[in-house]
Amino acid sequence: MKHTLSVLVENKPGVLMRITSLFARRGFNIDSLAVGPTERHDVSRITIRVDCETSPLEQIEKQMHKLVNVLRVSELVPGESIERELVLMKVSAPPAKRAELMALGEVFGARVVDLGPDSIVFELTGPPEDVDSFEELVRPHGLQELVRTGRIGLGRAHRPNRNRPRQHVLA
């Protein structure tokens, strides 16, 4: 089962390696990983998408929480969080195909960020599922190159059931 973890860490060298080694030693592959700054200059947020069972994941979360540089670990629960991903894709687009492709992009709200004689580069930001769908639809046209940022997410501003993301509190 796929899970998304959101980890707040001190912005220190080596912290990413300490976290990812908890997955690597168990042979879990990380689907996507996004690291970036937060509202605090000394704090970074790591968003990890991983495919593993719930019980080893809980163990990993608890161990992550023990890392000196880790400030908070929470799981982003679908429905209670906003998840987004950005993709850039270069698609074969001979002049005859351009219009069709651009119409397709419009449906998904993808922007054309570059245009060449034989290809077109789309940028799409959206829920990862939308990115998946757009990718599937574009693929038959000849997908030359693709890069995704990996998902990032935040807990919703308004949570009707007031459930906070699951956290392991040590005290």
Next chain:
Amino acid sequence: MRCNGADAILRSLEAEGVDVAFGLPGGAILPLYDAFARGTTVRHVLARHEQGAGHMAEGYARASGRPGVAIATSGPGATNLVTPIADAWMDSTPLVCITGQVRSNLIGSDAFQECDITGITIPIVKHSWLVQDVEELPHVIKAAFHVARTGRCGPVLVDVPRDIQEAELDFSYPDAVSLPGWKPPRRGHERQILAAAQAIAAAERPILYAGGGVLNAGATDELRALADAGRLPVVTTLMAKGAFPETHELHAGWPGMHGPKWSNYALNKADLIVAVGARFDDRVTGKVSAFAPGAAVVHLDIDAAEISKIRRADVPVVGPLKPVLAELARLIEPVPGRTEPWLRQIAEWREAFPLRYRNDGDMLKPQLVLETLQELTAGRDDVVWTTGVGQHQMWAMQYLVCDQPRSFITSGGLGTMGYGVPAAIGAKAARPDATVVCVDGDGCFQMTQQELATAVLEELPIVVVIVNNGYLGMVRQWQDMFFEERFSQIRLTHTVPDYAGLARAYGAEGFTVESEDDLEAALSEALACGRTAVVDARVDPREHCFPMIPAGAAALDLVEFEETVEV
């Protein structure tokens, strides 16, 4: 105070109250050793191998309860510390390792004796620091000690490039460090403690399953108060041997792979297991799905990650054991006499299933060596034991009686052969007045025997009793029992080396014992001589360590002496 980074390290160690450090110099750590030469109150014990220094620091930590300090140079010096670091990680031993590193501008260039020791040790340290600015150094050392000994104890590593050791700073030792992500629990949840108290009072067959965490927490008095208050039997794991007095009527022995049948019965037939700083290690549980099938579990631990890791906890209590146990002892309202039938049952098992071996044939029996050691030291509260890993370790666990906390020092989780001799030297440094005895195997001894030189020259006398069966004995036992007696690469011989002669070559006393007749005299003399001594007790290699829970078997299906095992 203006000084260089190396001086700052020593001033920091002094401020931490460190009295002994164990190490071995080399190129990248030369400035620190120069600072030693300029003067410090920290005694430096020169090991012959960095692994030895690391295990000495571990032995020091386990004997004293204070973090042990090990120092090594970069590259191979640092990698030689990896085994002690892994050992300290598995056994939650507070250990502060300080390693030299190549100059900052050479890092990443494959410079001479460069290795990425912070990278190598990531999975086996609580935290590590590569110091990049000399001004950080006092804060880093302060943080290193703080992290090593708070929460669940364990190893930390501080890697200091040579130019940082040489750079100057205005030294002052900080009173506090800012570690916003380090938040070990400071108290247990009151409602959970109350729930634990109620579960204990309601149980008919409760048992306290005490692990090494009790010793790290300094909670042995509280454990005893709880046991006494509730009339609760106590099993102590290998790591907790001595955490509860073994002559106390409530002590129910040692559970696990080579624990007595009665102890395993007590733990596995309980209706409530109260795990106290223990982690349901596979050597204790045997087959997990068959472990203590009728028991509910109360789990007290400072480490939330241990809760429900192996066995689901019905009542988890995360917190420091000392106040948690004290509160629990205060809250339980035991029904008088409720556990007496259960205690009688355990006593009956104890009567029915004693440890057994047969003292026959013409060779000395290893169990007799341990029994004799026990007789010669019975009632003494100034003996500290260390062991290697293997059959001799299990016999030591079975036959030595430890009433004092921190009197039995062994490598449990990692199972590090060669741990015994250096750990004994470290223990002696921590407790100079104690008689420190390393019960070792011949295989183990040969892994770290060079530290005899350290014991002799640093005047840290230890007694080493080699239970010498001429084989890698535990491997022999497994090949015998589970691999149809196909012995493979285990023969060491009783006579090469001549251990007594080797001891004398190091300036120590050496004794060779080949029969029961010489045993007591040699052991007595070694214990009394006040010098480093090695007793080579040549024993019967055919002797197996029983009882035994075969790997993957249920604890209740353990094999006793003279029972056969289905392969």
